[in-house]
Amino acid sequence: DTLISQIAAGEVVERPASVVKEVLENAIDAGAQAITIRLEEGGCQRISIQDDGSGIAHTELHLAIQRHATSKITSLADLESVISLGFRGEALASIASVSRFSITTRTSEDDHAWQIQVNGGQTMGDAVPSSGPIGTTVDVQDLYFNTPARRKFLKSSATELGHCLELIRRIALSRPDIGFAIWHNGKVIERWASCNIEQRVDAILGQEFQSSKIALEHISGPLTVRGFISKPTSSRARADQQYSFVNGRFVRDKVIQHAIRSAYQDVLHGDRQPMVVLSLEIDPQLVDVNVHPAKTEVRFREGGAVHQFIYKAIQHALGTAAG
Ligand code: ADP
Ligand code: MG
Numbered sequence: 001d002t003l004i005s006q007i008a009a010g011e012v013v014e015r016p017a018s019v020v021k022e023v024l025e026n027a028i029d030a031g032a033q034a035i036t037i038r039l040e041e042g043g044c045q046r047i048s049i050q051d052d053g054s055g056i057a058h059t060e061l062h063l064a065i066q067r068h069a070t071s072k073i074t075s076l077a078d079l080e081s082v083i084s085l086g087f088r089g090e091a092l093a094s095i096a097s098v099s100r101f102s103i104t105t106r107t108s109e110d111d112h113a114w115q116i117q118v119n120g121g122q123t124m125g126d127a128v129p130s131s132g133p134i135g136t137t138v139d140v141q142d143l144y145f146n147t148p149a150r151r152k153f154l155k156s157s158a159t160e161l162g163h164c165l166e167l168i169r170r171i172a173l174s175r176p177d178i179g180f181a182i183w184h185n186g187k188v189i190e191r192w193a194s195c196n197i198e199q200r201v202d203a204i205l206g207q208e209f210q211s212s213k214i215a216l217e218h219i220s221g222p223l224t225v226r227g228f229i230s231k232p233t234s235s236r237a238r239a240d241q242q243y244s245f246v247n248g249r250f251v252r253d254k255v256i257q258h259a260i261r262s263a264y265q266d267v268l269h270g271d272r273q274p275m276v277v278l279s280l281e282i283d284p285q286l287v288d289v290n291v292h293p294a295k296t297e298v299r300f301r302e303g304g305a306v307h308q309f310i311y312k313a314i315q316h317a318l319g320t321a322a323g
Contacts, residue, residue, distance in 0.1 A: 002097055002121035002122070005067055005094055005096075005097030005098075005121050006027065006094075006097050006098055006121070006146075006147055007090060013091075013094055013095055013143070015043075015153075015154060015155075015160060015162070015163060015310075016042060016043025016044055016047055016143060016154075016163070016164055016297050017043070017163035017164045017166070017167040019036065019042065019043065019047050019095050019099075019140050019143065020047060020049070020164050021167050021171070022041075022091035022095065022169050023047070023049045023095075023140075024037075024049065024168070024171050025171075026091070026092070026136075026138075027051035027053055028053075028171070028175060028178065029053075030051060030053025030054045030135075030136065030175065031053045031054055032051035032052055032053035032135065032154075032178060033177075033179065033194065034051070034052050034178065034179040034180075034181075034194070035049065035050070035051050035052075035178060035179070035180050035181075036048050036049070036050045036051075036180075036181045036183070037098045037122065037164075037168060037181070037182045038050075038180075038183040038184075039161065039164055039182070039183065039184050039185075040155040040184070040185055040186075041088070041160075041185070042157035042159065042160030042161035042162075042184075043051070043143070043157060043160050043161065043164050044143060045141065045158060045282060046139070046141045046142075046212075047139075047140040047143070048137060048138070048139045048140070049137065049138050050135065050136070050137040051135045051136050051137075051185065052133065052134065052135040053135050053136060054107060054108075054135075055105045055106045055107035055108070055110070055113075055134055055135055055136055056103075056105040056107070056136060057109070057110070058114050058127060060087055060117065061103070061114055061116055061127050062123075062126075062127070064103065065092050065093055065096050065101075065116060065118055065123070066093055067090050067094075075146070075292065082199075086320045090146065092138070095140055095166075096118040096149055097118075097120065097121035097122060098121075098143060098144050098145075098146060098150070099120070099140045099141060099142060099143045099144070099145065100117075100118075100119050100120070100140075100141040100142050100145065101104060101117070101118045101119070101138075101139065101141075102116065102117045102118070102138075102139045103115065103116055103136065103137070103138050103139070104116055104130050104132050104136070104137045104139070104266070105135070105136040106132055106133065106136075106248050107134065108134050109136075112129050112130065112131060112132075113128075113130040113131055113132035113133075113135060114127040114128070114129060114130060115127060115128055115130035116128075119272050120145065120146040121146075122223065125287070129290065138212050142196045143204055155202070159283065163186060163234065164199075165182070165190075168182060168190075168309065169243075170243060170250040171203050171250070172200060172204060172248075173197075173200060173201065173204060173243050173245070173277060174191055174245050174248055174249070174250060174279075176194070176195050176196055176197045176200035177194055178194075179192060179193050179194040180192045182199040183189055191302055192204070196211045197226075197227070197279075198215075198226075201277050202230050203254060204277060205241065205277070207228060208275075209228070209241075209275050209283075211281070212230050212231040213228040213229065213230060213231070214228065214229050214230070214231055214236065214317050214318070214321045215227075215228055215277075216228065216278070216308070216313055216314065216316075216317040216319075217292065217313075218227055218274075218312065218313030218316060218317075219287065219308070220309055220312075221304070222282060222283040222286065223277055223280065223281070223282055223305075223309045224280070224281040225228055225279065225280045225309070225310060225313045227276065227277075227282070228276070228277050229260075229274055229275070229276045229277075229278070229314060229317060229318075230274045230275040230276070231321060232264075232267075232268045232318060232321070234242070239302055241275045241276075242257065242260065242274075242275065242276045243276065243277045243278070244256045244257075244276070244277075244278045244280065245278070245279040245280065245283060246280050246282060246287060246289075246298050247280070247282060247287070247289075248279070249289065249321050250296055251296050251297065252296045252297065253298055253300075253301060254296065255303045255306055255307050255310075256278070256280070256306070256310055258307065259306075259307045259308075259309075259310035259311040259314070260274065260276055260278075260314060261273075261315035262311060263310070263311045263312075263315045263318065264314070266315070267314075267315055267318045267319065268318065278310070280306075280310070282300075282306070285301070286300065286301045286302065287299070287300050287301065287311075288300075288301075315319035
């Protein structure tokens with residue numbers, strides 16, 4: 001069972017940022033309004049994420065860290081099919097199989113918190129009473145301590161921290177209503193209070209974009225896009241400063257990227273790497289969201305129509321801004 005969890009972990013938990021993603025998504029699912037992320041050495045040494053969500057009932061706690069598909073896996077083919085489905089419902093079990101893991105949680109019904117500890121997939125006894133506010137803290141230390149071959153693939157703290165921060169920015173841009181505090185090696189490095197989307201964009205993308213951004217809104221049939229794009233004149237964007245979301249979820253999509261690039265090119269004859277935060281709403285029937293939880297790709301039923309729509313939205317916003 002631990003071995004299967006470790007293989008699963010290899011799929012889902014590529015690096016500290018993957019842990020951050022899974023744990024943040026759980027916190028958001030639990031209705032968190034404020035989330036504190038504490039990292040040590042880029043998350044390689046420690047990732048501790050505290051939320052003020054619903055918490056987990058004491059009676060459910062052991063289930064949260066259990067693999068759900070164990071009984072179904074009797075052959076390699078079963079294992080492969082589970083891997084291809086992305087181990088839904090098993091992120092915590094996977095993470096716990098390759099780290100020194102604890103979860104401390106308290107619901108509004110409890111007088112105190114409960115804590116369970118798992119070391120490299122071995123649950124260390126029953127939940128024990130603990131202290132703490134309502135909500136959940138997941139603590140992940142020494143990622144891959146028991147799978148040295150994987151631990152070797154971790155990059156420097158600075159690189160892993162960069163990946164963690166990028167991941168947090170994506171989630172924070174999709175949920176400006178949630179407050180975030182980020183600590184690294186004992187110091188606060190970011191604090192984003194609950195706010196509206198424009199304020200969150202300003203907080204995350206910084207001064208230059210703040211003073212040069214154009215608001216955009218375009219609606220056509222089942223498609224709506226809203227967001228902010230950089231003015232033609234500002235050109236100091238990096239390729240990684242383009243954030244697109246489809247139905248609230250961060251995506252990296254060739255159709256959207258190409259539409260953005262060609263609109264800038266055609267309207268401005270240049271500035272092909274603008275800064276962009278775009279949120280596309282589309283009928284869920286018209287888009288396949290990749291089933292693998294660690295991936296960010298989508299597939300549009302009608303890519304051409306989406307391309308044209310984004311292209312027009314940007315062309316229009318740039319044209320309006322020009323005069
Ligand atoms: P999944 O999110 O796909 O169900 P996970 O392994 O990520 O699988 O989490 C297992 C379960 O543990 C969740 O379904 C949820 O019930 C519970 N859980 C995990 N994290 C939290 C949290 N921060 N707050 C409340 N419940 C949580
Ligand atoms: Mg989850």
